[in-house]
Each structure stands twice: as C-alpha cells, then as structure tokens.
Amino acid sequence: xxxxLAFIAVxxxxxxxxxxxxxDPIKRDxxxxxxNISRVQRLDNGRNGKLVPVTVQSHGLxxxxxxxxxxxxxxxxREGRKPDVIYFWQGASSSRWEKGASAIxxxxxxxxxxxxxxxxxxxxxxxxxxxxNMFQGTFVTLLGGIERESxxxxxxxxxxxxxxxTCNEKGxxxxxxxxxxxxxxxxxxxxxxxFILKTPSTLYIYEAKNASAEEKATAQKVVRxxxxxxxxxxxxxxxxxxxxxxxxx
Numbered sequence: 001x002x003x004x005l006a007f008i009a010v011x012x013x014x015x016x017x018x019x020x021x022x023x024d025p026i027k028r029d030x031x032x033x034x035x036n037i038s039r040v041q042r043l044d045n046g047r048n049g050k051l052v053p054v055t056v057q058s059h060g061l062x063x064x065x066x067x068x069x070x071x072x073x074x075x076x077x078r079e080g081r082k083p084d085v086i087y088f089w090q091g092a093s094s095s096r097w098e099k100g101a102s103a104i105x106x107x108x109x110x111x112x113x114x115x116x117x118x119x120x121x122x123x124x125x126x127x128x129x130x131x132x133n134m135f136q137g138t139f140v141t142l143l144g145g146i147e148r149e150s151x152x153x154x155x156x157x158x159x160x161x162x163x164x165x166t167c168n169e170k171g172x173x174x175x176x177x178x179x180x181x182x183x184x185x186x187x188x189x190x191x192x193x194x195f196i197l198k199t200p201s202t203l204y205i206y207e208a209k210n211a212s213a214e215e216k217a218t219a220q221k222v223v224r225x226x227x228x229x230x231x232x233x234x235x236x237x238x239x240x241x242x243x244x245x246x247x248x249x
Contacts (some may be wrong), residue, residue: 069094157200205219207236
C-alpha cells in the first residue's frame, strides 16, 4: 500500500508577507534523530534505478543536495529504530525519471523494513520544518547534479548563495529558512535577504538592510558548515561592497 504523504504549499498573506503551510510528516519530534541520505541513480539499462549513499567525499559539501537530482532520506526518531519517515526529495531541475524513481524506491525501501515508515514527498523549496530541523539550519541546495556518475556542478571557485526566510503557519510557526545556490549574477541580489559569496580568495556574508534575524543566523551556520576553514567577511547596508559585486556577472 502506498502511504505517501504529499506536502502541498498553500500560500497566503500575513502582514504583507507570503506564508507557507507545509505539514510535517511526524509530530512531537524535533528532527534530531539519526538519518542517512541516498541519491537516486539510473542503471545502465536506462529503466531501473538504485540508491547511492551520499558522503562528504562523494558529494563535496556537507548537508547539501543538488537541484538536478532526487534523493531518498531515511530518518529515525532515535538510534536503533527502523526509519520512522522516508523522505523523497525532488530537486527542481531533476528529471521526470528521477522524480518517479525516488517515489518507487521509497516504497521498495519501506517494504524492506516491513512497511512501518511514513513516506513523504518533498519538493525543493517546500521543505517542511521537520526536514529542515534535521540539518539544524545548514541545509543547502546546489546548482547542478549527477547523471550516471557524470557530475555537473560549479567548478570556477566562485559560488553565490541566497538565504531566505518565509513565514510558517504550521507547528511552532517559526519562520522556515532555506539556503540555495543561485547564479553568480548581480541581478540575484536584493534588499531583503542574506547572501553568501565564496570566491577563490574570500568568503563574504552580505546582510541586506531588510534581512531578518533568522536569515542572518542561518547564514552564519551555513558558512561554518560549508567552509569551516574560512573566516567570513560580513558586510551590511544598502548594497554590498565593490569587491563583492565585482565577483558577479
């Protein structure tokens, strides 16, 4: 039996802000239990798929998923339990095949554990609070993806990330803050969010004038997670420095 819980983003407006209503698949859990991540990969026959474990060595950056891929994540509320939730996360640029395979492989994985888990589809940009809590504020999506061991990713040494919060109408109603890699363009900048820029020589955090406290705190967590050996230069105000913008197109 397919016990798939689909998350549906319903947008409303509160105090002029766009709010999201995204249900958590599991209640009364803070997302601090053990979990593991596997990427959906197509087999050579072109039809079937398999799950490939994600490690820092194979993936490059911690707590990050490629927007061009789909993944299956097993979460347990505590060590030693079968998965309580099996998330299948679908990147915005992942193929129709990958998205379909992520659902099928989640069902098969759940069956192998006796069908005890909740299966929860998560679309990039609509991650629920519990999902984000698993990563303790350091969840990041990356541009690119992997297709049959062929990797497409940013390799020029410069990366731009946007840290953005949305209000939340569910659970504890705390804002949901997400970090996404975006194209290295000046047009991506605005006055409402926080931006992280990594160049070959410098790591920047630009806190735009209307950025929220949640966005600022998340950006600090993300840079410590992604670039633990670098000290970030924090910039404030109406616009970033010329050094910051000169690295962008």
